[in-house]
Amino acid sequence: MAHSGQPPARRTTVLSRTAVAATVPVALAALLAAASPAAAGPVGTAGAGDPYFPLAGNGGYHVHHYDLTLRYDPGSRHLDGRAVLTARATRTLSRFDLDFSGLNVTGLTVDGTPARFRREGQELVVTPRRTLHRGHTFRVTVTYSGTPRPVTDPDGSLDGWIPTDDGAFVAGEPQGAMTWFPANNHPLDKASYDFTLTVPAGRTAVANGVLLGSRTAHGRTTFRWRQSEPMAAYLATATIGTFQVKQYTTRSGIKVYDAVDPREANAAAPVLGKLPSVLEWESRLFGPYPWRAAGSIVDHAPDVGYALETQTRPVYDSAPDLATLVHESAHQWFGDSVSLTTWKDIWLNEGFATYAEWLYAEQHGGRSAQAAFDELYALPADDELWEFPPADPGSGANIFGTPVYARGAMTLHQLRRAVGDRAFLRILRAWADAHRHGHGTTAQFERLAERISGRQLDTLFRTWLHTPGKPPAA
Numbered sequence: 143m144a145h146s147g148q149p150p151a152r153r154t155t156v157l158s159r160t161a162v163a164a165t166v167p168v169a170l171a172a173l174l175a176a177a178s179p180a181a182a183g184p185v186g187t188a189g190a191g192d193p194y195f196p197l198a199g200n201g202g203y204h205v206h207h208y209d210l211t212l213r214y215d216p217g218s219r220h221l222d223g224r225a226v227l228t229a230r231a232t233r234t235l236s237r238f239d240l241d242f243s244g245l246n247v248t249g250l251t252v253d254g255t256p257a258r259f260r261r262e263g264q265e266l267v268v269t270p271r272r273t274l275h276r277g278h279t280f281r282v283t284v285t286y287s288g289t290p291r292p293v294t295d296p297d298g299s300l301d302g303w304i305p306t307d308d309g310a311f312v313a314g315e316p317q318g319a320m321t322w323f324p325a326n327n328h329p330l331d332k333a334s335y336d337f338t339l340t341v342p343a344g345r346t347a348v349a350n351g352v353l354l355g356s357r358t359a360h361g362r363t364t365f366r367w368r369q370s371e372p373m374a375a376y377l378a379t380a381t382i383g384t385f386q387v388k389q390y391t392t393r394s395g396i397k398v399y400d401a402v403d404p405r406e407a408n409a410a411a412p413v414l415g416k417l418p419s420v421l422e423w424e425s426r427l428f429g430p431y432p433w434r435a436a437g438s439i440v441d442h443a444p445d446v447g448y449a450l451e452t453q454t455r456p457v458y459d460s461a462p463d464l465a466t467l468v469h470e471s472a473h474q475w476f477g478d479s480v481s482l483t484t485w486k487d488i489w490l491n492e493g494f495a496t497y498a499e500w501l502y503a504e505q506h507g508g509r510s511a512q513a514a515f516d517e518l519y520a521l522p523a524d525d526e527l528w529e530f531p532p533a534d535p536g537s538g539a540n541i542f543g544t545p546v547y548a549r550g551a552m553t554l555h556q557l558r559r560a561v562g563d564r565a566f567l568r569i570l571r572a573w574a575d576a577h578r579h580g581h582g583t584t585a586q587f588e589r590l591a592e593r594i595s596g597r598q599l600d601t602l603f604r605t606w607l608h609t610p611g612k613p614p615a616a
Contacts (some may be wrong), residue, residue: 143315143492143542144449144462144469186238188265190328194485194538197264198317199328200239205229206279207333208375210323213340213362214347214382216309219289221245225323227282235274241317241375242266242324245288253280264317266324284324293318299447308403309345309382311443313450313457316485316541319375329481330581332372339380340364346385348401350378350453352435353389369453371433372579374481379452381439392418392436394425399437399455409461410440416464420471423505424498427567428472428574432479438467451495453478465499472498480577487584488541489532489607493550494570500551515555518548523612533584533607553606560602561595569594 186202189195209226223245243264250259252270259268266284274280290303290310302318304311312322319327326333339347343363351369358364369378385401392398398417402410417438425431439457446459449466451473458466476498477491500511521527526543532550535541558566569591573582576590588603605613 143451143473144466144495184234184236186233186235188239188262188267190326190330192328192484192486194535194541195317195328198241198485199331200241200326202233202235202238203229203231203274203280203326205326205331205333207335208323208325208378209336209338210380211338212322212347212380214310214380215342216305216345216382217342219305220287221290221303221322222287223285223323225282225284225286227284227324227326228279229282229326230279231274231276234276235270237267237269238274240266240268240282240284240324241320241327242284242286243293243320244291245286245322247284247286249283249285251283254283257282264320282324286324290322292321300445304443304446306383306441306443308384308442309341309347310380311383311441311446311457311459312379312381313446313448313452314376314378315450316376316538319378322380323375323378325375327375329374329376329485330483332374332481332579334371335367335369335373335378337367337369337380338364339367339382341382344384345382346387346401347380347382348385348399348439348455349380350435350455351433352397353399373453373478377451377453377478379439379450379455379457381441381452381457383441385439388414392421394422394431396421396431396433397435399435400440402438402440403442405442406440406461410438410458413462413464413467414438414440417467417471420468420502423502424468424472424475427498427501427570428475429571429578432474432578436474438462451477451491465503468499468502469495475574479579480574480582481580483581483583485538485541486534487582488535489546489550489553490582490584490587492542492547493532493554496547496551497554500555511555511558515552518552519615525612528610528612531606531608531610533603549606553603556602556606557591557599560599561591561597565595 189197190199192198205227207228211224213222250257255271257268257270292300292302292304302321319325337349340362341347343358343361347365349367351367354366356365388400390398433454435454437455443459449458451470456470472495476494500514504510530536530545532545592599
């Protein structure tokens with residue numbers, strides 16, 4: 143993710159349940175449990191165990207594929223949806239949760255059989271007619287409708303399905319996916335996607351991956367998109383608007399699809415024209431581009447205030463500058479292909495993408511990475527840059543704070559200085575390769591850096607990643 147100017151501290155609300163404990167006789171407790179449908183057998187957990195977002199994601203199953211069919215009317219802002227989730231039970235389940243907020247559920251089946259469901263805040267709690275045994279692959283179909291509303295973060299920024307004057311800007315980090323489709327909404331759970339998006343003729347609906355085709359009939363156009371490689375739910379998009387579309391294939395065979403709001407077209411064109419060369423440069427540094435598709439969605443969304451690395455095709459709230467294009471493109475490796483296991487480790491996304499900006503400027507006639515580092519290090523000890531360590535923001539409210547971006551990049555620069563350019567670039571490339579289409583943690587990155595460099599780096603990482611306050615001069 144990138145914001146206009148310096149990355150502001152974007153805040154997000156953490157929703158939590160309140161558990162009420164009561165002391166009852168053992169026999170009465172047993173009777174109550176026997177009478178409760180929710181206690182009929184093993185259940186999936188509400189939440190994937192993330193310390194910052196306790197209800198994000200769900201336990202007990204893994205989604206392999208989402209098939210999303212959406213019909214949206216920008217005038218009335220009404221959405222009709224059908225989501226088919228193909229999943230595998232990782233434990234025996236008599237009940238499981240989906241993350242889904244706001245929209246009205248009109249029907250729900252599990253393996254074609256109607257299932258009971260109820261809403262508990264952001265949780266859609268599903269009780270199938272038959273217990274799902276561990277290892278069983280099952281299909282959940284949810285139909286729904288209504289007016290999707292974004293999540294509003296404490297700093298006033300919006301997350302999820304954000305209406306615009308001609309459609310919707312759809313960006314889900316960290317929790318917004320649940321505003322427009324039911325999901326296992328945590329980066330731990332990645333899946334492939336199919337999108338079938340129907341909008342009024344003259345509007346364009348852009349999702350992730352490769353465009354399979356479009357068809358116009360009876361005043362509406364349906365677009366079909368496929369994202370074959372695994373993707374976290376927050377990286378999905380279905381952005382809708384009046385766009386100018388450009389399609390081409392790069393020399394390396396990547397299918398590019400750019401969708402640009404006409405109001406942003408003149409400013410965006412010179413920057414978007416550099417996308418193939420930016421991807422080639424990043425591929426030389428980080429390894430092969432992870433996807434078969436690329437591109438950009440440049441919307442006119444003045445109330446949003448940020449860009450997001452939606453997989454294969456970042457979405458920008460206005461015409462991006464070159465640094466932002468480099469940042470969001472670098473995320474295709476760091477954040478999208480190599481994903482987080484908890485939001486606490488978000489510096490692995492934002493610090494890496496920010497340092498990619500520094501490297502690009504250094505190698506293309508701009509200021510050196512050392513100059514960027516020095517400018518930040520000159521900030522006083524009471525500056526927000528030193529407020530918390532990048533590897534431990536402390537809460538979900540801080541995951542988009544300046545230390546995650548800027549001090550995260552400074553950590554990588556200190557690593558580069560310690561091990562030398564050659565070993566440093568080997569570390570970056572090995573990190574992207576070893577965890578391609580998977581997940582990584584800060585501890586794993588630290589071990590990798592030590593193994594490749596042959597150096598003991600615990601003091602460096604403790605000082606720059608894990609300790610609050612301004613580090614002493616090197």
